[in-house]
Amino acid sequence: MNLHPTPLAGLYEIRHTPVGDTRGRFTRLFCEQELLPLRQNLHFTQINLSETRGRGTVRGLHYQIPPAAEAKLIRCLHGRVFDVAVDLREGSPTFLQWHAMELAEDNDRAVFIPEGFAHGFQALTDEVHLLYMHTAPWTPACEAGLRYDDPRLGIAWPQSVTALSDRDRGYALIDDTFAGVLL
């Protein structure tokens, strides 16, 4: 696993290094030791699989606030997505900046999103499977979200948006009172 920093401190692209032979490939998806430069004592409490049907579908942007703020390690197992993380950390020099990367079944990449970031993605293929590892349990009382099309973020989604959950459609736009996440 190779760790590549992004312009947003703490947000990493992880490039996996599969080993291939005549039978196929073997890929290490998580290794506490190899992720030590990124985080000491990385402890995952939940692993989730999300299956999305319909190219153009957007999920997000989601985050959890303290005491359930969470980091996520995400890998695409099937299909292709435009994956976005938004820095919401109060006082961060990159507050409200976003970074996107493509995760695909065949590009051997994952993303490590730290606490205080919102996450969302757009399916670029008709069938998408994402594997999530979370450092905090799902805590509905701490769930929060932002509009995928918030003009203050200006995320350049690559395709027109074909589907969205009612919850994601209902998030408020960011206003001047939005201070972000205090970790």
Ligand SMILES: Cc1cn([C@H]2C[C@H](O)[C@@H](COP(=O)(O)OP(=O)(O)O[C@H]3O[C@@H](C)C(=O)[C@@H](O)[C@H]3O)O2)c(=O)[nH]c1=O
């Ligand atoms: C997130 C989550 C949802 N659920 C339930 C609630 C609901 O009935 C159903 C679908 O939930 P949602 O609509 O929240 O699913 P979804 O919109 O895919 O939520 C996900 O979006 C992406 C962008 C993320 O980053 C994830 O952390 C997660 O928030 O699954 C769980 O049981 N456990 C979980 O951890």
